[in-house]
Structure formats: C-alpha cells, structure tokens
Amino acid sequence: MGKQNLEQTKGKIKLVGRVKGIGNDNAKKEGFTKSDKQFKSLQFFLETSTVNQVRVELFGMERDEVVAYSMKARQSKKIPWKNRKNDFGDYKVLGTGCYLEVDPSDSSKKLRQVLPEFDAVDYIKANLKDGDIVRINGEIDFQEYENKQGKVVSSKKFIIKSITKIDEKLDFNSPEFKEESKFEHDIVINDVMLDDENKRLHVNAKVIKYGGDIVDTSFTVDTEKYPKLAGNMSKRFGFGDAIKVYGLVINSVVLKEADESLEDTATDEFDDWGGDEEIKKDFDNNYMKDYIQELQITSVDSSTYEPKKYKEEDLISADEDAFNGDINSGSATSGDDFNDDDEMDDLPFE
Incomplete structure (x- = not known):
C-alpha cells in the first residue's frame, strides 16, 4: 500500500556477460493484460562468470501515448501510441536503449535505437543470440505477492534499461578477468x-x-x-x-x-x-x-x-x-x- 511524502529509494544494476537462453521458445511471450492491452515480454540469462548467471527481463505493453523529449528544448511532450515510430525532429521517444547493430555510418560504433519496451522486446530478440557478449544497465524491481499458501513473499526482477553488444571476447578463466555483476x-x-x-x-x-x-x-x-x-x-x-x-x-x-x-x-x-x-x-x-x-x-x-x-x-x-x-x-x-x-x-x- 502506498504512503504519501516518502522519498523513492532508487537504484541501478550493471552487468556484463554472455547471453544464455534467448534462443529458447519461451524466452519471448505475448498476450493480453486484464485491461485488454497487448503485452510482450522477454527473459534470458546473463552469465557473468563460470558460476554466476542473472535472469534479466523486459516487459512492455500497448499504451495510449508515449513521451518524447528534446535535448535542445529541454522539454517533453506526449505522442499518440500509433504515431510513436514517426520522426519528431529534436524530440525522441523515450524507452529502452539498444546498441546491438553496427552503425552504417561508422562501423566502429553501434547503432543507437531507443524504443518503447513493447517494441524493444522484438528488436532485442531479433538482434541477439545465445553466446553474444553484452553490457546491461538496468534496475531492480522489488515486488511482493501472495503465494498459493496465502503467504506474502518477496521477489526481485532485474529489468533491462539499456543493452549494448560487445565485440570483444569474454574469457571467464583468464587471470585478467574481472566479473561485473554490480548493484x-x-x-x-x-x-x-x-x-x-x-x-x-x-x-x-x-x-x-x-x-x-x-x-x-x-x-x-x-x-x-x-x-x-x-x-x-x-x-x-x-x-x-x-x-x-x-x-x-x-x-x-x-x-x-x-x-x-x-x-x-x-x-x-x-x-x-x-x-x-x-x-x-x-x-x-x-x-x-x-x-x-x-x-x-x-x-x-x-x-x-x-x-x-x-x-x-x-x-x-x-x-x-x-x-x-x-x-x-x-x-x-x-x-x-x-x-x-x-x-x-x-x-x-x-
């Protein structure tokens, strides 16, 4: 239950590792919410060492509108959902940052795509495969729910906010290897x-x-x-x-x-x-x-x-x-x- 005048406790995660399980049939799911909005979700593991693997997730659903922000004007505006893929000049739609493809204009960089979570699910699934090395920045979603026995239990979900493909190899057994699985x-x-x-x-x-x-x-x-x-x-x-x-x-x-x-x-x-x-x-x-x-x-x-x-x-x-x-x-x-x-x-x- 929410209380007023409480300061939000913020946090973030930073993970670097090898993708595992994105090729599974159940990695991506689609369906409809109770309010009859279509949703898409994606789950896979990120191996950050020989013994550690973190399940990361992304969930998105249809909305009435999205928010676009202009760095130049330093202000935001709302865009109808159906128009979210249009070009709005200086205003860019906010969402999940994806850096998974080579930039056609500069092969040394990754193409920047910022997509609403609903669209990012499809984009990440199409441009990522098991074995790819990625860097993920995100947040922890702490939740409480009542299980089948009627007991309130807590859970943690590790949510993707941005994902970048890394071309370098990751050798967990190398003496120089340093694990990145931080919060x-x-x-x-x-x-x-x-x-x-x-x-x-x-x-x-x-x-x-x-x-x-x-x-x-x-x-x-x-x-x-x-x-x-x-x-x-x-x-x-x-x-x-x-x-x-x-x-x-x-x-x-x-x-x-x-x-x-x-x-x-x-x-x-x-x-x-x-x-x-x-x-x-x-x-x-x-x-x-x-x-x-x-x-x-x-x-x-x-x-x-x-x-x-x-x-x-x-x-x-x-x-x-x-x-x-x-x-x-x-x-x-x-x-x-x-x-x-x-x-x-x-x-x-x-």
Whole structure:
C-alpha cells in the first residue's frame, strides 16, 4: 500500500556477460493484460562468470501515448501510441536503449535505437543470440505477492534499461578477468541479524517505490570478507535508518563436498585414471549443489547515512507487525567510516 511524502529509494544494476537462453521458445511471450492491452515480454540469462548467471527481463505493453523529449528544448511532450515510430525532429521517444547493430555510418560504433519496451522486446530478440557478449544497465524491481499458501513473499526482477553488444571476447578463466555483476541501491533499514553458521549478516530492509509503495526485501554481508563493514552495520543500524549500499548480484551454484570426512580413494597412480572430474561431481554422492541467491553488500556510501530518517508510523500500517525480529536501535553519525576498504565508497559505475 502506498504512503504519501516518502522519498523513492532508487537504484541501478550493471552487468556484463554472455547471453544464455534467448534462443529458447519461451524466452519471448505475448498476450493480453486484464485491461485488454497487448503485452510482450522477454527473459534470458546473463552469465557473468563460470558460476554466476542473472535472469534479466523486459516487459512492455500497448499504451495510449508515449513521451518524447528534446535535448535542445529541454522539454517533453506526449505522442499518440500509433504515431510513436514517426520522426519528431529534436524530440525522441523515450524507452529502452539498444546498441546491438553496427552503425552504417561508422562501423566502429553501434547503432543507437531507443524504443518503447513493447517494441524493444522484438528488436532485442531479433538482434541477439545465445553466446553474444553484452553490457546491461538496468534496475531492480522489488515486488511482493501472495503465494498459493496465502503467504506474502518477496521477489526481485532485474529489468533491462539499456543493452549494448560487445565485440570483444569474454574469457571467464583468464587471470585478467574481472566479473561485473554490480548493484547500488538506497535502502531503509528494518533490522539486521547475524548468521554465524553461514557467516552472513542479514540486512532486512524496505525499498520505497515510485508512488510510495513499500516493499520488504533483504541483503547480505559476507562477515568473513567484510568483518568491519558487518560489525558497523550490526552495531549502528536501527529501524528507519536510510543509506545507499553497493554490492554484487549473486545467483550461483557451488558444488560442495557432502561429507568433508570423505577423502579421495585414489592412493596411487593405478587408481588415478585421469580426465576431467567436474562432470563427475554432478553425479557423485560426495558432492551437493549449493544454490546462492543474494544481493551481497560490499560497501556503503557513509555520506548518505541518515539515522532514524523514518519512524514506525511512516513505514508500517496499523495492521502490520512493526517488529519483525529484534530492532537494533543503534546510534551513528552521518559520514562515519563503515567500510573495510575506504576506496569502495566511490560510486562503482561510470
């Protein structure tokens, strides 16, 4: 339910990886909404490393009109939907940025196409194939819905705002390879909980969407990699605090030994047959798959920290439980050093 006078918590993602699954029959879908508007949607995975892959999405539907903007006049105007593909001079229709084809006038550049999401779905599907390397800039759509059991659960969708095809090869196994699967987001703290067993600090937070809708979601901090960051968050964060966080979009599968006491039975050269053990691990009972899906915080912008920006009544309706777990009242001063690495305060996006 939306509330008035709440500041939208904005964010963005930046991904670079290999396209996977766009060739599948169900990658693109079409249909009609409840209001009888035609829609088109596109989903595929982006492999950002040997173990990480992020599902990205685009959804568009017919509208009554689109918005066109003029950089020269610095103003916008509305265009009827049926006329959206016409030439309006300095006014360009806003939408998804697509840079997938070679520019006929300059082969060193990609042709710029900005299309309403409805049209961008077809354009991306036609000009992208599995194995292509792309850069995606976008945003996270945090959502809540009621499942079949009647329980309210949260979900995250990674929405494409612009997509650029990269001609260079991407070698995940190269020593020079550096993964790009990043996010930044403004959040409002609910509470924090330490999970010693999994070496995680769970940061339960609220995001405020356009229009004032509030969605509960969660982030993590790896307490082994970032002990100072986790410690500061645990001690200082309290309900209603606001801050901008940065981190990694993780959706990976890791093979772990099911029983660490089990050792390799190959004791001599005769027992070692050689070959590649990786495929064998998928079928070996000594290994199990560990699925990791999280938005992992690696840094914060301490200059954005606003302790107790919101009160309980600002964020929680009367029929909700204000204390979903223990609330750490905390205390902090804006600008304090939260991070393990001071350089991580810098914005990780160009």
